[in-house]
Amino acid sequence: MAPPEAVPQAPERVAHAAPAVLEARSVSKRFPGVVALDDVSFSLRAGETHALVGENGAGKSTLIKVLTGVYRPDGGELRLAGAPVGFARPSEAQQSGISTIYQEVNLVPLMSVARNIFLGREPRNRFGLIDFPRMHRETSGLLDGFGVRVDPRRPLHTLGIGTQQMVALARAVSVDAQVVIMDEPTSSLEPREVETLFRVIEELRGQGIAVLYVSHRMDELYRICDRVTVLRDGRHIHTGDLAGLDRMQLVSMMLGRDVAEVRRAGVTNFAAEGHEAARTPVLTATGLNSRLQLHDISLSLYGGEVLGLGGLLGSGRSETAKALSGALPLDSGELTVDGTPLKRLTPAAAIRAGISLLPEDRKAEGIVPGLSVRENIVLAAMPRLSRAGVVSRARQDRIVDIFMKRLRIKASSPEQKVGELSGGNQQKVLLARWLCLEPKVLLLDEPTRGIDVGAKAEVQSLIDDLAREGLAVLLISSDIEELIEGADRIVVLRGGAVAGELAGEDVAEDRLLEVLADHAPAPGDKAPAAEEDHR
Amino acid sequence: MNHTPPVSTATAPAPAPRKPAEAHPVPGTGPTGRQRAAELLQRQGVLVVLLTVVIAASFIYPSFASLDNARGITIQASFLAVVALGMTMVIITGGIDLSVGSVFALGGVLAAWASQYGFLAALLLPLAVCGAIGLLNGLLIARGNMAPFIVTLATLLGARGVLLAFTDEGATTYLVPKDSAFGDLGQGAVWGFGHPILIALVLFGAGGLVLQRTSFGQTLFAVGGSSDAATLMGLPVARTKILVYTLSGLLAGLAGALNAARLSSGVTIVGVGMELDAISAVVIGGTLLIGGAGSISGTLWGVLLLAVIQNLINQIGSLNSSYQSVVSGGFLIVVVVAQRYLARSRRST
Numbered sequence: 001m002a003p004p005e006a007v008p009q010a011p012e013r014v015a016h017a018a019p020a021v022l023e024a025r026s027v028s029k030r031f032p033g034v035v036a037l038d039d040v041s042f043s044l045r046a047g048e049t050h051a052l053v054g055e056n057g058a059g060k061s062t063l064i065k066v067l068t069g070v071y072r073p074d075g076g077e078l079r080l081a082g083a084p085v086g087f088a089r090p091s092e093a094q095q096s097g098i099s100t101i102y103q104e105v106n107l108v109p110l111m112s113v114a115r116n117i118f119l120g121r122e123p124r125n126r127f128g129l130i131d132f133p134r135m136h137r138e139t140s141g142l143l144d145g146f147g148v149r150v151d152p153r154r155p156l157h158t159l160g161i162g163t164q165q166m167v168a169l170a171r172a173v174s175v176d177a178q179v180v181i182m183d184e185p186t187s188s189l190e191p192r193e194v195e196t197l198f199r200v201i202e203e204l205r206g207q208g209i210a211v212l213y214v215s216h217r218m219d220e221l222y223r224i225c226d227r228v229t230v231l232r233d234g235r236h237i238h239t240g241d242l243a244g245l246d247r248m249q250l251v252s253m254m255l256g257r258d259v260a261e262v263r264r265a266g267v268t269n270f271a272a273e274g275h276e277a278a279r280t281p282v283l284t285a286t287g288l289n290s291r292l293q294l295h296d297i298s299l300s301l302y303g304g305e306v307l308g309l310g311g312l313l314g315s316g317r318s319e320t321a322k323a324l325s326g327a328l329p330l331d332s333g334e335l336t337v338d339g340t341p342l343k344r345l346t347p348a349a350a351i352r353a354g355i356s357l358l359p360e361d362r363k364a365e366g367i368v369p370g371l372s373v374r375e376n377i378v379l380a381a382m383p384r385l386s387r388a389g390v391v392s393r394a395r396q397d398r399i400v401d402i403f404m405k406r407l408r409i410k411a412s413s414p415e416q417k418v419g420e421l422s423g424g425n426q427q428k429v430l431l432a433r434w435l436c437l438e439p440k441v442l443l444l445d446e447p448t449r450g451i452d453v454g455a456k457a458e459v460q461s462l463i464d465d466l467a468r469e470g471l472a473v474l475l476i477s478s479d480i481e482e483l484i485e486g487a488d489r490i491v492v493l494r495g496g497a498v499a500g501e502l503a504g505e506d507v508a509e510d511r512l513l514e515v516l517a518d519h520a521p522a523p524g525d526k527a528p529a530a531e532e533d534h535r
Numbered sequence: 536m537n538h539t540p541p542v543s544t545a546t547a548p549a550p551a552p553r554k555p556a557e558a559h560p561v562p563g564t565g566p567t568g569r570q571r572a573a574e575l576l577q578r579q580g581v582l583v584v585l586l587t588v589v590i591a592a593s594f595i596y597p598s599f600a601s602l603d604n605a606r607g608i609t610i611q612a613s614f615l616a617v618v619a620l621g622m623t624m625v626i627i628t629g630g631i632d633l634s635v636g637s638v639f640a641l642g643g644v645l646a647a648w649a650s651q652y653g654f655l656a657a658l659l660l661p662l663a664v665c666g667a668i669g670l671l672n673g674l675l676i677a678r679g680n681m682a683p684f685i686v687t688l689a690t691l692l693g694a695r696g697v698l699l700a701f702t703d704e705g706a707t708t709y710l711v712p713k714d715s716a717f718g719d720l721g722q723g724a725v726w727g728f729g730h731p732i733l734i735a736l737v738l739f740g741a742g743g744l745v746l747q748r749t750s751f752g753q754t755l756f757a758v759g760g761s762s763d764a765a766t767l768m769g770l771p772v773a774r775t776k777i778l779v780y781t782l783s784g785l786l787a788g789l790a791g792a793l794n795a796a797r798l799s800s801g802v803t804i805v806g807v808g809m810e811l812d813a814i815s816a817v818v819i820g821g822t823l824l825i826g827g828a829g830s831i832s833g834t835l836w837g838v839l840l841l842a843v844i845q846n847l848i849n850q851i852g853s854l855n856s857s858y859q860s861v862v863s864g865g866f867l868i869v870v871v872v873a874q875r876y877l878a879r880s881r882r883s884t
Contacts, residue, residue: 070767091769106767108760110827111753119757120770122750129748171768 018045020082021210022067022098022179027076029062036062038234039076044179047208049201051221051242054231054254060214063231064181067212068100069093081178091120097178101168101185109157114139116156117171142170147196161188166196173200180204181212186220187312198224216480218247219513232256280339282472283355283441285324288333293319295497297333301441301472306463308487309476310512316496317476318360321443324474325357326350337440351380354440358430358447360476366430369419373411374400376418377432384437403432408458424455431462442466443474448482460486484509492516580873581820581836584866588843596850604846606727610797612842613731614639616835617790619813619820620735620742621783623834626817627746628779629759629826630683634672635787636809637694638665640802642791644698646717647709647801654716657796661788668694669784673777687780691810698803705803711796721796731793738786743831755779759826815863816841819870840866 020043029037037059044050054060065071067078069087077084080096087093090100107116114135115122123138125131139152148166156164165188172180186194201211201224213225221228222242230237230253237253281300288297294316301307311317322328324335326345335342337353350357359366367376378385378396385395400414407428411421418429427447434442444463448456463486467473477483483490490502492515500515502508593600618635625632642661650657668690675686699705711718723730746752754775757765765772795801814824820837822829844866845859 068767089769090767091771094769100767102767106761106764108757108764108827110760111756115753115756119753119765119768120750122753129744130750130753132748 018047020044021046021080023079023082024063024067024073025077025079027063027066027073027078029059029066029071030074035234037066037073040231040234040236041076042229042236042239044210044212045227046178046210047205048226049205049211049213049224051225051228052212052214052231053216053221053228053250054237058231058254059234060231061183062234064100064183064212064214067093067179068098068181094175097176098181099172099175099177099179100181101165101172101183103184103187107156107164107168107171110155112153113143113150113156113159113167114152116167117142117152117174121175139170142174143167146170146200147192162190162193165189166193169197169200173204177209179210179212181214183214184216185213186215186217194220217513218250222247230254282338283324284336286334286336288320288323289331290319290323290328291331293328293496294323294330294333295495297323297493297496297498299491299498301474303440303472304467304470305488306467306473306475306486308483308490308507309474309493310483310490310502310516311493311499312516315493317493318445319496320493321357321445321474321476324350324441325355325443327357351437351439354438355443356380356434356437356439356441357443358427358434358445360445360449367418367426369417371418372415373404373409373418373421373429374414376429377403377436380433381436399436400432403436407432407435407462422455424459427455427459428462431459435466439471441472441474443476445476446478447475448477448479480509480512484512579821579833579836581833581840581870585836585840585843588840588847592843592847592850596847599847599850602727606724606729608839608842608846609732610729611845612838613729613735614790614794615809615812615816615841616735616838617731617738617793618787618809619816619834619838620738620831621779621786622810622813623817623820623822623829623831624742624746624755624779625683625783626814626822626824627755627759627826627829628776629762630676630776630779631687631814632669632672632780632783633684633687633810634668634690634694635783635813636806636811637691637698638668638784638787638806639791639794639809640804640806641665641668641694641698641701642788643795643798643805644702644709644791644801644803645788646792647711647795648701650709650711650715650717650796654720657711657715657717658720658789658792661792662785665788665791666781666785669781669787670777672784673780676780677773677776683780702801702803708803709801711799711801713799717796718799719796721793721798729797731797734793739831739835746831751775751778756827759823759828761827812841812863815867819866821870824871 023041023043025041026039027037027041028035028039040059040063042063052060052063062071066073069090069092072086072088078087079085080098085096087096108119111119114132117139118135122130123134125134136152143150143152143166146166146169148163148170150159150163156167159167165185169185172182185197189197198220201213204211213221215221225242227240228242228245228250229239230250232254233256237256280302282303283301284298285300286298288294297316297320299307299320309317309320319328323330323333326335326342326347326349330345335345335350337355340353342349342353347357368379371379374396377400378391381399382391385391385399397414403409404411404414409421409428409432410425418426421429431447447463448459460482463473463475467488475483475486477486484507487507488503490507490512491498492500492502492512494516502511502515598604618639622632622635642665645661645664646657649660672683672687672690675681676683679686702708711721720730725733746755754765754770754772757768757770758772758775762772791806794805816837817829817834818824818837819840820830820833820835822833841863844862848859848862
């Protein structure tokens with residue numbers, strides 16, 4: 001990644017004597033059944049860029065929410081410039097000079113860019129009314145500094161995700177902040193925008209503003225951060241200078257395992273060896289196009305393999321999965337299952353052809369929490385289990401029994417309500433629902449997101465087993481390790497188009513990051529870039 | 536209000552599309568013509584409908600086009616307009632206020648009773664009581680985290696109950712003294728246009744300014760557009776909600792007082808179902824029922840459209856006046872369907 005000359009490689013790191021601007025002392029936060037933060041102490045110095053790392057569920061988000069006044073700590077205290085503070089709500093933290101960019105853009109989609117940036121602190125004219133010309137002028141000036149050219153009157157939702165993130169960034173730094181917290185700010189940014197972000201961070205550093213930087217991307221951390229704090233299972237593990245800290249060592253601290261073990265066994269529960277893929281594809285997609293979302297996506301899925309679908313947030317992964325399951329209206333493109341083209345692309349037709357999708361958002365698109373485990377499992381299989389509309393209860397019970405045993409669904413009985421189960425078990429119920437349709441192709445969109453470590457391992461080994469039994473599996477995961485170790489082959493998407501494919505030896509983290517980071521020019525990334533070029 | 540000046544759709548020539556056959560417009564080149572038309576229609580579509588109906592009716596029924604009839608329509612509409620003004624702001628935050636009909640009636644009775652103690656008492660008592668009811672709504676919704684539908688349904692019943700208790704089950708009707716200043720507030724006129732019309736117009740002007748040009752107004756949109764984002768941005772979400780329901784109560788009470796002044800008495804049976812008329816007018820006016828978008832001007836046209844329809848049905852004479860609700864309902868459905876369609880064509884850039 002060749003940095004433009006504007007970005008110095010942080011030659012002089014901040015003097016260690018810099019005072020702590022924001023401090024957390026023995027902070028604890030409990031939720032029902034979970035200790036999210038356990039006696040965590042941490043301090044942020046003026047003018048430093050401080051990395052906060054840890055696995056999912058390590059307590060990073062909770063710590064951020066405590067620092068920004070979204071949560072109140074159960075124990076411990078916060079100190080701002082040495083004085084104890086307590087934030088009852090986010091506005092109080094912001095007034096104290098702590099501003100935050102959240103991972104998912106938290107702006108108001110229907111309102112204009114300028115209004116979003118100035119909400120709550122609009123410039124007034126002499127009548128006390130909002131001075132729109134000035135607001136628009138200042139917005140343009142502000143965004144120009146970020147290399148974003150967009151009409152300040154445009155509604156936010158008409159912009160690309162990356163641009164929206166830049167607007168959020170502009171809002172965060174345009175207030176008089178002492179501390180800027182960035183939660184995975186680059187997860188939806190284009191490389192060009194990432195460079196802009198880094199330039200802004202350098203500027204903040206120059207102004208003596210402290211930045212707390214949360215990211216999973218090691219390259220970024222080593223490039224712009226001075227110090228790092230590692231959290232694991234809600235506990236503080238390490239704080240220290242980043243320079244001189246070995247990457248492997250950092251990862252092992254995050255995972256809580258020996259460096260050697262990390263090297264040897266990997267971090268997921270997938271079997272080390274790959275699968276034996278069939279010779280002819282089960283599912284072939286040719287030239288899938290959907291306005292603004294997918295551009296000419298073609299891929300083949302073979303029986304007995306796990307095909308990973310990689311890409312950053314907004315790269316079109318979920319949209320591709322939806323397109324393959326007939327749930328996304330397409331402008332053009334063809335799906336072939338076992339050599340037979342599908343005539344009409346609807347979810348019902350796809351299911352009949354043997355394609356099942358486990359959607360990303362299981363709460364909204366999957367389980368019916370008020371129904372029992374049994375009812376949830378047989379929901380999709382109902383037409384097959386019934387004759388003339390009458391459902392055979394005996395056949396239902398048989399099927400439910402088989403899947404509850406096979407997937408090790410932990411429920412008190414098949415009649416327990418699904419809403420009462422843990423996230424992992426809900427996910428297994430959903431898997432069971434699709435498996436009892438005996439699909440040929442299983443599309444899994446983030447199957448292990450938001451479920452605990454144990455259940456995650458079980459779902460992962462289940463995916464392994466299913467592929468071994470000859471099912472074609474498409475796996476979408478933001479967890480890079482899961483993708484690398486779970487998939488036999490990875491198709492990488494960027495900007496709604498295929499950016500590259502990795503197979504065999506190339507299924508490795510550095511290769512994936514290279515493709516993701518656009519080392520090699522890839523086709524089809526023009527859509528987001530063209531976004532702001534209007535005037 | 537909030538006119539969006541046309542944005543040049545010319546694409547900068549520099550980035551030649553790398554893919555040859557670009558079947559669809561390059562994304563993000565500003566709103567297309569169709570989109571802008573859709574946006575304009577959503578904003579001012581009701582005005583177009585209103586003008587069409589008025590012009591058509593003027594040709595068909597000559598008596599419709601008279602100045603007298605215009606005075607009649609607008610005075611009829613003015614009370615609903617004041618109530619719908621508050622409702623617009625509530626709906627923009629993503630809420631709803633079902634209590635306004637009862638509060639309207641209560642405000643009228645309180646004003647009529649207090650008018651024996653003078654002009655100020657007749658105005659301030661209903662404002663104080665109705666404002667307090669609105670404040671209660673706001674507190675329960677914003678601080679108690681309760682659903683606006685349930686809370687305001689409860690106050691709808693409660694306010695009607697207080698009203699009945701105050702009037703001995705509706706047996707007592709309080710009269711506004713003849714030739715009092717308060718009576719003049721409802722019955723007086725400028726060039727034949729009653730005071731309530733002028734008051735409503737002033738309130739709408741002020742409401743438009745508040746909505747578009749103040750922080751409070753912007754916060755209303757933000758709360759309705761994304762309550763979570765508004766909270767995380769540090770906006771005073773709870774305070775804004777409390778304020779908007781209080782405002783709605785105040786406006787409903789004021790409308791009730793004006794109505795009592797016009798009728799010279801506190802009629803107990805008014806305002807039944809008025810909340811639904813107000814909601815219809817707001818939605819017909821292009822405000823999204825889910826919140827986050829809407830305008831004061833649209834509501835004004837929506838109220839007038841409802842009043843014109845009622846007036847027309849009376850003009851036709853042969854048509855049973857019950858059909859007014861049928862026609863209004865029909866318009867509502869058309870508007871909601873149109874909104875869905877327009878929203879879709881705006882989104883699919």
